[in-house]
Amino acid sequence: MLTQKGKYAIKALVYLAERGSLVKTQDIADYARIPKKFLETILLELKRHGLVSSVQGATGGYILAKSPGEINLAEMYRLFEGPIALISCAAEKFYAPCVDCHDVNTCTLRIAMRQVRDQTYEALEAITINSLARKE
């Protein structure tokens, strides 16, 4: 399951994609029903990762820094949740060997979990912020 934080991050990006221009934190919080203070920390994190950019001051706010079609949920998952794989030795970006594994190369669980990861990755990668945004 996604954390609330990860879910909020996705919803915030989708709303920014729908608006397409500078949006105040308060507006996002109201629309997506996210506690404003919590949303602030999430937006800062998104900014640090280059997904949004901000304008300071009284007329400031946030705006997408990348095309919404270029942000997919596999990337988002990794940012907020960590490895897509269910065990670290089956991960692509977060690979780490199992401590309790006898032989990494012949571990049947690792091989099976790698296939699960690949399937899940494909599904997540196919979903972009743009595909989630409501266009009218």
Add this chain to the structure above:
Amino acid sequence: MLTQKGKYAIKALVYLAERGSLVKTQDIADYARIPKKFLETILLELKRHGLVSSVQGATGGYILAKSPGEINLAEMYRLFEGPIALISCAAEKFYAPCVDCHDVNTCTLRIAMRQVRDQTYEALEAITINSLARKE
């Protein structure tokens, strides 16, 4: 990511499948490198769910209660980790509506996450304890 507990549970079942007869907790713990006391609680949980059965006393131990081909990782995931879906409103067995959702029927995130769930489910369901066991 799987919890250690869930991973241990799978490894224990796989080892029981490989042995095919009554096995002492200590043997499983040694082979699968699981803290024995922790493994005890896991085996009890597996027993309560009908996946293993036990024999008490000095020559006791655990044995699979179902055919290893009939236990798949989707079932195991649900027992030890919860919903396969990444958000509860996209879950099949653990469905729960989102508090912060505007309209469940048109929520684009729910629809997309349902596809992710379906893909992941298919992959997990295809893996059985038998397919993970090493036969010689």
Add this chain to the structure above:
DNA sequence: TTAATATTCTACTAGTTTGGTAGAATTAGT
């Protein structure tokens, strides 16, 4: 019948993660 060895059961615990909040500092438009 008693010692040995196994499962069973309940409770506890240290550490980490989650889902936030508080409050002050900074920035920019009017």
Add this chain to the structure above:
DNA sequence: ACTAATTCTACCAAACTAGTAGAATATTAA
């Protein structure tokens, strides 16, 4: 200068994770 926004650091309660402790019970073998 005032107002309203972002930025930054620190904090916190509750839940979850990964176990451990210890006693009770069941069975076998001597």
